[in-house]
Amino acid sequence: DWTPAAFVEETIERIRKEVGDKKVVMALSGGVDSTVAAELIHKAIGSNLYCVFVDNGLLRKDEFETVLDSYKHMGLNVKGVNARDLFYGELAGVSDPEQKRKIIGRLFIEVFQQESSLLKDISFLGQGTIYPDVIESVSVNGPSVTIKSHHNVGGLPEKMNMKLVEPLRFLFKDEVRRVGREIGISDIFLGRHPFPGPGLAIRILGEITPEKVAMLQEADAIYIEGLREAELYDKVWQAGTILLPVQSVGVMGDERTYEFTVALRAVTSTDGMTADWAHLPYEFLAKMSNDIINKVKGINRVVYDISSKPPATIEWE
Numbered sequence: 001d002w003t004p005a006a007f008v009e010e011t012i013e014r015i016r017k018e019v020g021d022k023k024v025v026m027a028l029s030g031g032v033d034s035t036v037a038a039e040l041i042h043k044a045i046g047s048n049l050y051c052v053f054v055d056n057g058l059l060r061k062d063e064f065e066t067v068l069d070s071y072k073h074m075g076l077n078v079k080g081v082n083a084r085d086l087f088y089g090e091l092a093g094v095s096d097p098e099q100k101r102k103i104i105g106r107l108f109i110e111v112f113q114q115e116s117s118l119l120k121d122i123s124f125l126g127q128g129t130i131y132p133d134v135i136e137s138v139s140v141n142g143p144s145v146t147i148k149s150h151h152n153v154g155g156l157p158e159k160m161n162m163k164l165v166e167p168l169r170f171l172f173k174d175e176v177r178r179v180g181r182e183i184g185i186s187d188i189f190l191g192r193h194p195f196p197g198p199g200l201a202i203r204i205l206g207e208i209t210p211e212k213v214a215m216l217q218e219a220d221a222i223y224i225e226g227l228r229e230a231e232l233y234d235k236v237w238q239a240g241t242i243l244l245p246v247q248s249v250g251v252m253g254d255e256r257t258y259e260f261t262v263a264l265r266a267v268t269s270t271d272g273m274t275a276d277w278a279h280l281p282y283e284f285l286a287k288m289s290n291d292i293i294n295k296v297k298g299i300n301r302v303v304y305d306i307s308s309k310p311p312a313t314i315e316w317e
């Protein structure tokens with residue numbers, strides 16, 4: 001029988017044997033998988049694990065600072081890299097979703113390689129790959145039609161010529177969470193909704209500007225905080241806010257406004273492959289709409305996405 005305790009013990013032992021006194025470099029994303037994988041490797045080899053956490057400017061409000069602090073708190077040997085301007089610069093004027101993903105994937109690799117090259121004598125690359133990533137990357141690269149190119153897997157290892165350390169390669173998400181709980185990872189990481197690698201870039205339909213990112217971060221923070229306060233956060237599988245590329249007329253006091261719309265998204269699901277829109281209470285939606293329109297400058301309309309997957313997808317891009 002599989003138990004988290006036995007898995008943890010065997011895995012730490014195996015990593016120790018495999019890595020010895022060599023060094024491992026690893027990118028952290030703030031998500032469950034990379035965090036649990038890093039902590040397992042950390043338990044095995046301590047400060048010979050070098051972690052890099054990149055701020056691509058597309059994370060949620062205050063997320064970079066908060067998550068970096070938590071990593072340091074865990075005792076991880078981690079470097080935070082502010083690459084916001086690089087990402088904003090290269091994304092300027094780009095509105096095609098796949099193009100955005102490609103740019104973000106490429107820049108991430110560039111920044112990570114640059115950081116790794118500053119470190120000496122690194123022999124291994126740590127990754128938080130889990131079993132569904134392995135399966136999905138096969139179909140993404142295979143003959144079947146690519147719907148969206150996820151960039152969780154691939155890219156890094158081939159280009160970096162390093163051996164991989166992937167302690168979660170045969171685990172499903174719920175097993176990763178159980179392992180995380182076993183090794184004392186905070187609920188801040190374990191209870192988190194999934195968040196796409198390209199971040200808010202694929203939740204800003206059309207062109208990305210730093211101003212739009214800031215606007216969406218504010219709206220998103222109100223929504224996510226609201227879900228937590230209403231004790232709805234754990235009842236949905238994923239939630240987020242999407243900034244639509246249209247402006248519409250509104251009225252504020254006796255002024256006419258012409259501002260942006262955000263769509264609220266919340267879904268229930270078990271694996272993200274199919275999903276139903278979450279039937280959030282009307283009172284809650286009403287409060288979110290009021291709070292967002294009153295507090296976020298530039299937004300005068302809020303809509304709720306009532307589409308399930310399929311035929312829609314969870315993200316809008």
Ligand code: XMP
Pocket residue numbers: 101148149150151152194195196197198238272273309312313314315316317
């Ligand atoms: P969709 O929109 O395809 O999303 O229904 C399914 C799940 O995948 C996430 N997602 C991504 N994750 N890179 C990622 O790492 C991506 O490009 C990407 N696109 C979608 C999405 O947030 C949802 O959890």
